[in-house]
Amino acid sequence: xxxxxxxxxxxxxxxCTFALVASGFVAIHRVTRVVNFAQGTFPVVAGxxxxxxxxxxxxxxxAELIGIVLAGVIGLVVGVIAIGKRGTPTLASLVITLGLGxxxxxxxIIVWGDQPVSYSMLRGxxxxxxxxxxxxxxLVIGATLVTFAxxxxxxxxxxLGKALSACASNPYAARLAGINPIRMGLLxxxxxxxxxxxxxxxxTPLQPVAFDSDVLLATSGFAAAIFGGLNxxxxxxxxxxxxxxxxxFVAGYINASYQTEVAMVLIIxxxxxQASRRSTVSEEVS
Amino acid sequence: MLEVTxxxxxxxxxxxxxxxxxxxxxxxxxxxxxxxxxxxSTLVNTLSGILRxxxxxxxxxxxxxxxxxxxxxxxxxxxxxxxxxxxxxxRRRAGARDPRRIYEILPDxxxxxxxxxxxxxxxxxQMVAVGRALMADPDILAxxxxxxxxxxxxxxxxxxHLRELNASRGTAVLLIEQxxxxxxxxxxxxxxxxxxxxxxxxxxAELSRSDAVARAYLGGLTDSEAS
Numbered sequence: 001x002x003x004x005x006x007x008x009x010x011x012x013x014x015x016c017t018f019a020l021v022a023s024g025f026v027a028i029h030r031v032t033r034v035v036n037f038a039q040g041t042f043p044v045v046a047g048x049x050x051x052x053x054x055x056x057x058x059x060x061x062x063a064e065l066i067g068i069v070l071a072g073v074i075g076l077v078v079g080v081i082a083i084g085k086r087g088t089p090t091l092a093s094l095v096i097t098l099g100l101g102x103x104x105x106x107x108x109i110i111v112w113g114d115q116p117v118s119y120s121m122l123r124g125x126x127x128x129x130x131x132x133x134x135x136x137x138x139l140v141i142g143a144t145l146v147t148f149a150x151x152x153x154x155x156x157x158x159x160l161g162k163a164l165s166a167c168a169s170n171p172y173a174a175r176l177a178g179i180n181p182i183r184m185g186l187l188x189x190x191x192x193x194x195x196x197x198x199x200x201x202x203x204t205p206l207q208p209v210a211f212d213s214d215v216l217l218a219t220s221g222f223a224a225a226i227f228g229g230l231n232x233x234x235x236x237x238x239x240x241x242x243x244x245x246x247x248x249f250v251a252g253y254i255n256a257s258y259q260t261e262v263a264m265v266l267i268i269x270x271x272x273x274q275a276s277r278r279s280t281v282s283e284e285v286s
Numbered sequence: 287m288l289e290v291t292x293x294x295x296x297x298x299x300x301x302x303x304x305x306x307x308x309x310x311x312x313x314x315x316x317x318x319x320x321x322x323x324x325x326x327s328t329l330v331n332t333l334s335g336i337l338r339x340x341x342x343x344x345x346x347x348x349x350x351x352x353x354x355x356x357x358x359x360x361x362x363x364x365x366x367x368x369x370x371x372x373x374x375x376x377r378r379r380a381g382a383r384d385p386r387r388i389y390e391i392l393p394d395x396x397x398x399x400x401x402x403x404x405x406x407x408x409x410x411x412q413m414v415a416v417g418r419a420l421m422a423d424p425d426i427l428a429x430x431x432x433x434x435x436x437x438x439x440x441x442x443x444x445x446x447h448l449r450e451l452n453a454s455r456g457t458a459v460l461l462i463e464q465x466x467x468x469x470x471x472x473x474x475x476x477x478x479x480x481x482x483x484x485x486x487x488x489x490x491a492e493l494s495r496s497d498a499v500a501r502a503y504l505g506g507l508t509d510s511e512a513s
Contacts, residue, residue, distance in 0.1 A: 169360040173358040176336065178374045
């Protein structure tokens, strides 16, 4: 029972970070139709940055903030390169993000080396049903829920958020209204960077991060994001939590080395299911 | 108000508009009729800045807003949000985003304010599209295919609103229509666009008496014969 509970809670927490990465995929895809292959870079850079900042004696809070903002700036830069030129085909943008994600390895190794880093944020643990659960897990879950609530308010209550939704919903009509789709796309990339950065800042104390952690994070985030067809942040949250818990149980009860395979299998199952639900009629219409 | 001179627009090697010139005066209602593929939507998208002309000029004295063909709403956003986004260009001006000023002109929209635009009927959606364009406080409204796919009664209601708008605010209208009878009925002047060039122009009365126009657009009968 106590093992079950601790797997569940740690799974939920890790799932939350997947959901944050996933919501970055969703924000960018909704507005630009680009699947951002560099999405895994944002949490890695944020985690590595926070680790260095703490090493230089910066206090908690400030270090994390710098890590998240830097990830947001990198998101913006990726956006400028991938979609900044008007008329860039979506597929070209996608390949550019893939290239930038790989290029980032070089920078990361030069700046931080190739060894995994970690740091502690919240110390201490709490006893739940006989299981010792670190406070950090609850911090991750709480921060994620607050972020998703804020995202929901941003997209449905603010004028800028509605303009982003309008670009996602009908880019032609948005242009007629004078909404610049490239600017909105860049905003989405910056937002994707911030969300990925937050995920990295939160997950690094739980799972050490190295330059090549982006593959696992991006794969898991993508698996969570396709739950809502890359278009619904809430479906991505559900997908992330499900994936996190599933991975934790597989790791706990079967073998920790199967974690990545769980995400891969999930991606394949969801995609086959979604493809089978698309009727011939809707294919012909679209 | 609107002065288009020798406009040429190409898609790759295909010439969609080949030297189009037309004018819309202040507070005037002008029709542009023509068959499918004549370049009507190309023209209006060029006026809106979505397409770039190869040559020629467009001079607009004031603001131009487009009611696009097929409504082109944001289906998952509410009617009120669709309207608000119509004011994007003037969003920083006080009160610019308030959809209530549109409810005074199109009162039916107030009732549907909270409904997702995608759930409305075609006529209601067309009204939202008109309202959204009006949120930009246009001096000239380019309406692309107002009547397409709508029932005659619904079209009559929309036409009444356009007339009122023109009379009370002096908003000029460029009406792009396949339904020539409707266009001639609403507008004093008209242009006929065929294969990317203006082939005829004049007062609606003159044009509707012309045999060529009658054959092509009025089902073979000139207006005097029809009545």
